[in-house]
Amino acid sequence: MTTLNSRVPEGPIKDKWTTYKDKINLVNPANKRNIDIIVVGTGLAGGSAAATLAELGYNVKAFAYQDSPRRAHSIAAQGGINASKNYMGDGDSNYRLFYDTVKGGDYRSREANVHRLAEVSGNIIDQCVAQGVPFARDYGGLLDNRSFGGVLVSRTFYAKGQTGQQLLLGAYSAMNRQIARGKIEMFNRHEMLDVVKIDGKARGIIARNLVTGELERHSAHAVVIATGGYGNVYFLSTNAMGSNVTASWKIHKRGAFFANPCFTQIHPTCIPRSGDYQSKLTLMSESLRNDGRIWVPAKLEDAKAIQEGKLKPTAIPEEDRDYYLERRYPAFGNLVPRDVASRAAKERCDAGYGVNATGEAVYLDFAAAIHRYGSEQAKIHGIKNPSEEKIIELGEGIIEAKYGNLFQMYEKIVDENPYKTPMMIYPATHYTMGGVWVDYNLMTTVPGLYCIGEANFSDHGANRLGASALMQGLADGYFVLPYTIGDYLADDIRTGKISTDSPEFDEVEKSVKDQLEFFVNNEGTHSVDYYHKKLGLIMWNKVGMSRNEKGLKEAIKEIQEIREDFWKNVKVPGSLNELNPELEKAGRVADFLELGELFAKDALDREESCGGHFREEHVTEDGEAKRDDKNYAYVAAWEYTGKPSEAILHKEQLEFKDIELKTRSYK
Amino acid sequence: MDLTLKIWRQKGPQDKGQMVEYKVTDISEHMSFLEMMDVLNESLVAKNEVPIAFDHDCREGICGMCSLHINGEPHGPDRGITTCQLHMRTFKDGDTIYIEPFRAKAFPVIKDLVVDRTAFERIQQAGGYISVNTSGNTQDANAIPISKHNADLSMDAAACIGCGACVASCKNSSAMLFVSAKVSQYALLPQGKIEAKDRVKNMVAQMDLEGFGNCTNTGACEVECPKSISLENIARMNREYLKASI
Numbered sequence: 001m002t003t004l005n006s007r008v009p010e011g012p013i014k015d016k017w018t019t020y021k022d023k024i025n026l027v028n029p030a031n032k033r034n035i036d037i038i039v040v041g042t043g044l045a046g047g048s049a050a051a052t053l054a055e056l057g058y059n060v061k062a063f064a065y066q067d068s069p070r071r072a073h074s075i076a077a078q079g080g081i082n083a084s085k086n087y088m089g090d091g092d093s094n095y096r097l098f099y100d101t102v103k104g105g106d107y108r109s110r111e112a113n114v115h116r117l118a119e120v121s122g123n124i125i126d127q128c129v130a131q132g133v134p135f136a137r138d139y140g141g142l143l144d145n146r147s148f149g150g151v152l153v154s155r156t157f158y159a160k161g162q163t164g165q166q167l168l169l170g171a172y173s174a175m176n177r178q179i180a181r182g183k184i185e186m187f188n189r190h191e192m193l194d195v196v197k198i199d200g201k202a203r204g205i206i207a208r209n210l211v212t213g214e215l216e217r218h219s220a221h222a223v224v225i226a227t228g229g230y231g232n233v234y235f236l237s238t239n240a241m242g243s244n245v246t247a248s249w250k251i252h253k254r255g256a257f258f259a260n261p262c263f264t265q266i267h268p269t270c271i272p273r274s275g276d277y278q279s280k281l282t283l284m285s286e287s288l289r290n291d292g293r294i295w296v297p298a299k300l301e302d303a304k305a306i307q308e309g310k311l312k313p314t315a316i317p318e319e320d321r322d323y324y325l326e327r328r329y330p331a332f333g334n335l336v337p338r339d340v341a342s343r344a345a346k347e348r349c350d351a352g353y354g355v356n357a358t359g360e361a362v363y364l365d366f367a368a369a370i371h372r373y374g375s376e377q378a379k380i381h382g383i384k385n386p387s388e389e390k391i392i393e394l395g396e397g398i399i400e401a402k403y404g405n406l407f408q409m410y411e412k413i414v415d416e417n418p419y420k421t422p423m424m425i426y427p428a429t430h431y432t433m434g435g436v437w438v439d440y441n442l443m444t445t446v447p448g449l450y451c452i453g454e455a456n457f458s459d460h461g462a463n464r465l466g467a468s469a470l471m472q473g474l475a476d477g478y479f480v481l482p483y484t485i486g487d488y489l490a491d492d493i494r495t496g497k498i499s500t501d502s503p504e505f506d507e508v509e510k511s512v513k514d515q516l517e518f519f520v521n522n523e524g525t526h527s528v529d530y531y532h533k534k535l536g537l538i539m540w541n542k543v544g545m546s547r548n549e550k551g552l553k554e555a556i557k558e559i560q561e562i563r564e565d566f567w568k569n570v571k572v573p574g575s576l577n578e579l580n581p582e583l584e585k586a587g588r589v590a591d592f593l594e595l596g597e598l599f600a601k602d603a604l605d606r607e608e609s610c611g612g613h614f615r616e617e618h619v620t621e622d623g624e625a626k627r628d629d630k631n632y633a634y635v636a637a638w639e640y641t642g643k644p645s646e647a648i649l650h651k652e653q654l655e656f657k658d659i660e661l662k663t664r665s666y667k
Numbered sequence: 668m669d670l671t672l673k674i675w676r677q678k679g680p681q682d683k684g685q686m687v688e689y690k691v692t693d694i695s696e697h698m699s700f701l702e703m704m705d706v707l708n709e710s711l712v713a714k715n716e717v718p719i720a721f722d723h724d725c726r727e728g729i730c731g732m733c734s735l736h737i738n739g740e741p742h743g744p745d746r747g748i749t750t751c752q753l754h755m756r757t758f759k760d761g762d763t764i765y766i767e768p769f770r771a772k773a774f775p776v777i778k779d780l781v782v783d784r785t786a787f788e789r790i791q792q793a794g795g796y797i798s799v800n801t802s803g804n805t806q807d808a809n810a811i812p813i814s815k816h817n818a819d820l821s822m823d824a825a826a827c828i829g830c831g832a833c834v835a836s837c838k839n840s841s842a843m844l845f846v847s848a849k850v851s852q853y854a855l856l857p858q859g860k861i862e863a864k865d866r867v868k869n870m871v872a873q874m875d876l877e878g879f880g881n882c883t884n885t886g887a888c889e890v891e892c893p894k895s896i897s898l899e900n901i902a903r904m905n906r907e908y909l910k911a912s913i
Binding site (some may be wrong): 052075085120136138140143159166169180274280360574581582 | 672678679680695697698699705706707709711712713715716717718720721722723724725726727728729730731732745747752754756776777781783784785787788791792793794795796797798799800801802803804805806807808809813814819822825826828829852853856858859882899
């Protein structure tokens, strides 16, 4: 039986990573040329890993389901990337970044991993600048920073509202350099459908060429999964349409433990949904909370009038507005962490104070910031006694320079001008902290099988802080995995090429083929989306922002029923040997239908509230999340045994030697 | 609203392809264009017909995956957005909408509205990078100050999403706006100057090899670009190219 060993090195936390690197096994450059590595997914984690491994001399095969690595969904990250550079001189340090991340994650992450993340964070910025990433700068030519939720310093580097895009293009350019040299073989429009194990070790994958429909066998000495999170289990999320859990789920079914699936981030600032046809939700960057104030009407009758379209928000006087985050959390105000902000919005909307026709929205108001910036600009430009119009004009200019692309995006979707009337926002599924369990080396419970970036569970505990996802993806890919993977591969220098002509490859390819054939031959009655939407609704209502025992038990039963119906009645038109998006979706939804159940089971099992996981049975008197460190300070790592309902729980006890466990307070 | 759609259907690269008419009803003005396509596809699946293949992924205007030539314009009639950000309120009840793939010799059709844009990949591989190893052992990020003006211009060029609308809008199917955006991003930064000459020569050579046409300064690319990439980048690339050639 597999047991959990986190392989965290001994020694003081500050020295662990350095000492470990000094002693780790290395593969000499000549031998690296004889070793193949498969990287699945080309976002920040996969792209940076592929480029770095190829630079080191390994032969890399990289896979993306899009038509280019540059299109992976890391590209949509808006606000920024954290690093403890302390360029602002506001007291930042590696320790403080480490502390903020562990606290922000509600003490459910592994200390050693998080400290390593903080240690390499500065290097990421150096690296990206050297690659030509055009970060925002101030007039002196040095890099600019801004602040994000859950911290008291400004450590977020950014490139307008398109930081993820610029970082991904940086990693992509590093990949291109290696593709040109022939060290990376790139497989665009390919989807990994299963992993192949030989003698217990990961030795290859089965991938489908999405253009021709052909199944392909690819072998390697190690396989790296970097396929992102599983937020699309909710159907509606801020993920890309194609984002899926398939690679993570398939490796789970072949022996990789899946950790903390119930830790999901519901992001507070997304554009509210507008109708049943909705295909995805759009995020409005958390950076907006630097300048926007969140409120709902203080009077129930005003909220009603707004919902009925009889009252405009700008007509509500200041004293009749409830700036509920500033009221409840005076120390952090509008910049509380995401889980806290989301729950507070839900609380107000559930109480009937929500705006929008659905009653499921709150205001994010820039009027005060526009006024503040406008007055400042008037002073700078020496305008005496500026008119109100002039102040607003100047202020809007500053807001446009900071958030122009976000405001434009909002206006295109909602058809309202956010400079003139407050934005409407509501929480939506955004990121998954849970994922495949990995040890300190980022290796899963299957030897030779690694998992990096959002796809693994490691660094964010029960809640991720803003601008930390980009940091973790690049840290894993550029600076952690390329070291740790050598320790494993050092034993493989005499193995030689792995043949794909083996019973193991035969068997996995057959199981993949059988499933694909089932789909196109089933001739059922309902489309794939029909099932995906049904699943999403259950997940949102019963396993969403707020969970309870009764709801979770119902959810498990309902998901099982939908799954059964799916395997009887799903309809997939078209054939196997062509570009067939419905067939692609069918496989992904089949895996979501299993993951969804494990997700609910994990949420049911965790009898505490922490971070993004809020159990109604476990709250403090003033309605805040109540953690149970005595019984639940562990990582729940689930082993697959045939059915999600029969998964076996393994616990990795979390030790907090360098940070005192205490109640997270942002008041 | 009720709409008539005339959509390009093509089974595969070898198929001749043709426009096929579809009707959609009860379309909400708040839907995005691709959500309208989803509604149509769901109805086709219900009728056991093969749905229309089109590229899309992030649906928030940044991945560059979605394309579509709508009523003769890449990404449709609205400005500064991609097809996934186009909303149905731009159209009127009873409208007929023509939907075709991006058309260019270098972008062959794979199926229906999906085209092969890997020519762009090869152009980037020819030099769209700075040759620095990813070891992280570079100098401190603030070691070289960069003027805000140049950093901002570089960012404006780097905003290109590689969708190919510039090529699709150009009567010559030229990729100059795309290539110049990448060349400009690096040319404006001190880190990019070291390889500037080789970069521009190699990328332009690859662009020509892929069968993109020449630029005749019509400017349609700038108008249709969802990220409003400026024509000034083409002028900058031409200067860079000239410098590199003499």
